[in-house]
Amino acid sequence: MRSPIPDYLIEALAGVMPDTSGATAGYIPELASADPEHLGAVFATVDGEVYGAGDVDDEFTIQSISKPFTYALALADRGFDLVLNKVGVEPSGEAFNELSLEGGSGRPLNPMINVGAIATHSLVGPEGRGPAERLERVVGGLSAFAGRRLEVDDSVYASEMEHAHRNLAIGHMLRSHHVLTEDPVAVVEGYTRQCSLLVTARDLALMAATLANRGVNPVSGVRVVPEAVVRQVLSVMSTCGMYDGAGDWATRVGIPAKSGVSGGLIGALPGQIGIATFSPRLDHHGTSVRGVSLFERFSSDMGLHLMEVPAAARAVLRSNHVVGTGSTAIRILQLQGGIGFAGAERVVREVVDTAPGEDRVALDLTMVHSLDDVARRMLLEVARRLTLDGHEVYLVDPESVLPGPDPGDGGRVTVVDDLDSAATRSGVLTDA
Ligand code: GLU
Numbered sequence: 555m556r557s558p559i560p561d562y563l564i565e566a567l568a569g570v571m572p573d574t575s576g577a578t579a580g581y582i583p584e585l586a587s588a589d590p591e592h593l594g595a596v597f598a599t600v601d602g603e604v605y606g607a608g609d610v611d612d613e614f615t616i617q618s619i620s621k622p623f624t625y626a627l628a629l630a631d632r633g634f635d636l637v638l639n640k641v642g643v644e645p646s647g648e649a650f651n652e653l654s655l656e657g658g659s660g661r662p663l664n665p666m667i668n669v670g671a672i673a674t675h676s677l678v679g680p681e682g683r684g685p686a687e688r689l690e691r692v693v694g695g696l697s698a699f700a701g702r703r704l705e706v707d708d709s710v711y712a713s714e715m716e717h718a719h720r721n722l723a724i725g726h727m728l729r730s731h732h733v734l735t736e737d738p739v740a741v742v743e744g745y746t747r748q749c750s751l752l753v754t755a756r757d758l759a760l761m762a763a764t765l766a767n768r769g770v771n772p773v774s775g776v777r778v779v780p781e782a783v784v785r786q787v788l789s790v791m792s793t794c795g796m797y798d799g800a801g802d803w804a805t806r807v808g809i810p811a812k813s814g815v816s817g818g819l820i821g822a823l824p825g826q827i828g829i830a831t832f833s834p835r836l837d838h839h840g841t842s843v844r845g846v847s848l849f850e851r852f853s854s855d856m857g858l859h860l861m862e863v864p865a866a867a868r869a870v871l872r873s874n875h876v877v878g879t880g881s882t883a884i885r886i887l888q889l890q891g892g893i894g895f896a897g898a899e900r901v902v903r904e905v906v907d908t909a910p911g912e913d914r915v916a917l918d919l920t921m922v923h924s925l926d927d928v929a930r931r932m933l934l935e936v937a938r939r940l941t942l943d944g945h946e947v948y949l950v951d952p953e954s955v956l957p958g959p960d961p962g963d964g965g966r967v968t969v970v971d972d973l974d975s976a977a978t979r980s981g982v983l984t985d986a
Pocket residue numbers: 616617618619650651668714721746749813814815816840
């Protein structure tokens with residue numbers, strides 16, 4: 555069978571093809587002259603499957619889509635405290651190239667607008683390194699997100715630097731407020747090289763999928779940044795990634811995203827998918843017109859809006875029954891699926907309401923495929939309280955979804971591979 559997903563992407567591209575509104579970025583000559591008809595879309599799943607249609611392998615410069623990834627590198631290299639001290643996380647509601655700083659602190663409002671991104675560029679790599687080493691860390695880091703070595707397009711770099719008066723003004727403003735403590739021209743040059751890295755829509759989808767996959771590139775398997783960094787980056791993308799169009803985007807599309815003036819657009823849906831589109835004509839926010847239409851369609855067709863409310867946790871409890879009689883009786887709660895806070899609360903409530911009279915209680919995790927940390931802690935607390943109430947507690951856990959269970963303080967659990975061994979062991983214990 556042929557997968558329907560590439561066919562769906564082809565159909566989606568055909569749907570936006572007639573829209574020729576918008577214009578290529580006028581302020582960078584090399585981008586202004588780009589072929590406006592380029593069009594491509596790629597999905598990359600968190601287990602490394604890549605689907606694409608249209609211009610999937612054509613190279614273009616990454617521009618502002620580099621910003622969330624550079625922010626991730628700065629957080630990983632210098633730590634949250636230092637980076638947050640220099641660059642805030644508040645949406646600015648302003649255009650991408652606004653010369654603005656937060657009143658009072660003098661920090662850039664966020665790392666997605668140019669003023670914050672230029673400051674962020676200066677924070678990549680260990681302190682005290684020169685511009686060349688820093689750029690190498692940026693190129694190497696973004697390459698790790700993409701899973702292949704990326705190169706700078708020197709002609710786009712030169713073209714943008716010739717007209718970079720506004721970004722240079724931003725650099726000098728940052729220097730005068732001591733957000734930058736080094737030569738601002740060198741930092742703006744480094745930032746502009748960062749923006750001039752050549753990528754394809756396929757690269758961008760994999761970079762987004764690395765964010766969706768908690769910081770591990772799903773094809774190479776390389777962990778690029780820690781999970782806590784990814785959470786920070788996705789949060790900032792969802793509030794600030796689309797500049798002064800962020801609110802509109804959050805309500806209509808609801809996927810953490812970042813646009814770039816060469817026509818790329820990425821979205822990262824945590825735990826599911828990285829998406830990239832490429833079409834160079836831009837709207838007045840500097841975002842690809844067809845890219846926005848494609849994301850609106852993807853979000854509504856596939857229910858990808860982050861605020862889409864998931865199915866209730868009711869199905870976590872598969873059964874609550876007793877096997878055996880008298881002193882060999884064992885109360886079994888069979889759980890299933892992925893368990894988060896709401897599912898664990900359902901289990902807690904069931905145990906409280908049942909108030910098991912049997913000496914032995916088993917939590918059967920055979921059909922549980924994942925336990926959030928909070929669910930793990932809640933189930934262990936259930937085990938501890940049952941022990942304190944005088945029960946023997948069994949965990950049926952053949953796949954080790956709850957490895958090394960330690961209920962702590964007075965709690966005790968016996969791990970078994972299947973229900974029979976729980977019942978037998980219970981019988982053996984009874985006989986003994
Ligand atoms: N290199 C561009 C600039 O700094 C990036 C802007 C963008 O892609 O939004 O002006």
